[in-house]
Amino acid sequence: MSHRGxxxxxxxxxxxxxxxxxxxxxxxxxxxxxxxxxxTVCAQxxxxxxxxxxxxxxxxxxxxxxxxxxxxxANCALAASCSDLTAALCGGVNSSLxxxxxxxxxxxxxxxxxxxxxxxxxxxxxxCDGFDDCVDGSDEVxxxxxxxxxxxxxxxxxxxxxxxxxxDCADGSDEAGCAQRICN
Numbered sequence: 001m002s003h004r005g006x007x008x009x010x011x012x013x014x015x016x017x018x019x020x021x022x023x024x025x026x027x028x029x030x031x032x033x034x035x036x037x038x039x040t041v042c043a044q045x046x047x048x049x050x051x052x053x054x055x056x057x058x059x060x061x062x063x064x065x066x067x068x069x070x071x072x073x074a075n076c077a078l079a080a081s082c083s084d085l086t087a088a089l090c091g092g093v094n095s096s097l098x099x100x101x102x103x104x105x106x107x108x109x110x111x112x113x114x115x116x117x118x119x120x121x122x123x124x125x126x127x128c129d130g131f132d133d134c135v136d137g138s139d140e141v142x143x144x145x146x147x148x149x150x151x152x153x154x155x156x157x158x159x160x161x162x163x164x165x166x167x168d169c170a171d172g173s174d175e176a177g178c179a180q181r182i183c184n
Contacts (some may be wrong), residue, residue: 060179073106153173
């Protein structure tokens with residue numbers, strides 16, 4: 001993750017990474033990454049945001065950190081005060097200096113690009129993101145299965161579209177019951 005960092009993590013993640021990628025998974029208690037307090041990073045982040053009064057009840061899209069850089073930025077968010085989180089979420093991209101300073105101290109995510117089978121190279125963060133970034137699709141080969149969401153009318157859509165703010169189901173059921181950011 002470039003140092004769009006924790007501030008964008010808080011703003012957009014409310015994609016907790018990818019924050020931690022542009023394509024989050026719905027918080028459901030799964031995931032192996034643990035943050036500073038134990039438990040999944042996503043679950044801790046949702047709990048923190050709710051305890052600060054910044055997130056309503058409901059489903060929240062979130063992706064667990066994939067590397068050391070993302071884990072560092074997640075820990076910055078998890079260690080932040082409610083006032084810093086409120087400033088980052090409600091006050092604009094650079095309004096929380098504490099979060100920005102912490103994020104800037106994290107290691108760079110400059111990793112070796114992923115080499116597609118056809119010789120093309122893409123960003124390493126695009127590997128296994130659920131999208132064919134390589135023309136030949138080799139960046140999605142061998143990746144864990146992507147989640148699916150079944151709409152009320154029975155049609156299946158990509159699971160990463162659940163609670164992303166855009167209706168993927170004709171009936172909008174993928175956006176029902178979703179958590180909302182709260183800024184007063």
